[in-house]
Amino acid sequence: MPDTEHQGQKLPWHTWPGRALHSEALGSALRKICPPSLRPKAGALRARLFPPDRSQVFSSIYRNATWGSDLETVSGPGSTLEETAVVRQELPGLLRRFGARSLLDAPCGDLYWMKECDLGDVDYIGMDVVPAMIDAISQQLAAPRRRFLVGDIVKDDLPKADVILCRDCLVHLPTPDVIAALRNFKRSGSTYLLTTTFTDRTDNDDLPAAGGWRPLNLVHRPFLLPDPVLVLNEHSRYADGAYPDKSLGLWDLSSLPL
Numbered sequence: 001m002p003d004t005e006h007q008g009q010k011l012p013w014h015t016w017p018g019r020a021l022h023s024e025a026l027g028s029a030l031r032k033i034c035p036p037s038l039r040p041k042a043g044a045l046r047a048r049l050f051p052p053d054r055s056q057v058f059s060s061i062y063r064n065a066t067w068g069s070d071l072e073t074v075s076g077p078g079s080t081l082e083e084t085a086v087v088r089q090e091l092p093g094l095l096r097r098f099g100a101r102s103l104l105d106a107p108c109g110d111l112y113w114m115k116e117c118d119l120g121d122v123d124y125i126g127m128d129v130v131p132a133m134i135d136a137i138s139q140q141l142a143a144p145r146r147r148f149l150v151g152d153i154v155k156d157d158l159p160k161a162d163v164i165l166c167r168d169c170l171v172h173l174p175t176p177d178v179i180a181a182l183r184n185f186k187r188s189g190s191t192y193l194l195t196t197t198f199t200d201r202t203d204n205d206d207l208p209a210a211g212g213w214r215p216l217n218l219v220h221r222p223f224l225l226p227d228p229v230l231v232l233n234e235h236s237r238y239a240d241g242a243y244p245d246k247s248l249g250l251w252d253l254s255s256l257p258l
């Protein structure tokens with residue numbers, strides 16, 4: 001499929017916002033012309049021609065505020081100021097300690113809490129798979145050391161950074177996509193990965209599709225990452241403190257057996 005252009009950025013076909021409209025138009029046309037008995041087959045054809053992709057799934061979650069209609073942020077209950085208090089306090093020092101001059105925040109969500117972090121002179125790139133959200137935050141928050149990209153961590157080329165922060169995202173992806181994203185992080189040539197892991201879990205479940213949620217411990221099967229260089233417990237109070245082990249683990253990407 002050809003690349004497409006969206007607000008000056010070249011986007012691969014699968015992230016082009018207009019693609020969803022074609023899928024919806026085809027679905028509605030098929031519903032009108034198909035007798036009811038053929039509709040399941042027509043639905044299968046539509047799914048084959050236009051498989052739902054991560055951009056569509058997470059754009060719909062963003063558009064409908066599925067994770068945050070009653071919250072201060074559309075990025076969900078893990079991204080409130082209360083839930084991110086520890087991360088906001090510790091992240092700048094962690095970046096200094098590991099000599100980081102560049103940070104790829106992938107995904108960045110709506111930047112609700114990150115914009116409150118003083119990253120000093122670290123070059124910041126925020127990336128997310130939802131074009132409309134990237135458009136909105138680019139207009140409000142782009143600055144000389146802060147830029148934004150539309151991209152899918154599972155399959156798109158990623159800029160090389162000293163640290164990739166991937167907070168609260170892999171938990172929303174099916175296991176094969178988690179593994180592909182971890183490989184993609186390593187392939188970017190970046191140095192460290194700082195990502196969400198639940199340190200007390202011993203089993204990792206799969207998800208049937210992108211957009212659900214389950215806790216993951218990345219040192220256990222099927223990921224089998226080595227112990228992280230550092231663990232930052234977030235002191236989560238979400239769901240009455242049901243996830244006291246929710247943490248960010250820091251890995252040296254060159255050490256990952258992927």
Ligand SMILES: C[S@@+](CC[C@H](N)C(=O)[O-])C[C@H]1O[C@@H](n2cnc3c(N)ncnc32)[C@H](O)[C@@H]1O
Pocket residue numbers: 054058059075076078079106107108109110111127128129130151152153154166167168169172
């Ligand atoms: C729960 S939010 C977390 C956002 C941010 N990291 C934070 O801590 O607030 C999850 C974000 O992941 C994005 N996302 C999901 N799958 C993605 C993918 N494959 N590539 C890039 N972004 C993705 C969603 O659009 C959403 O903004």
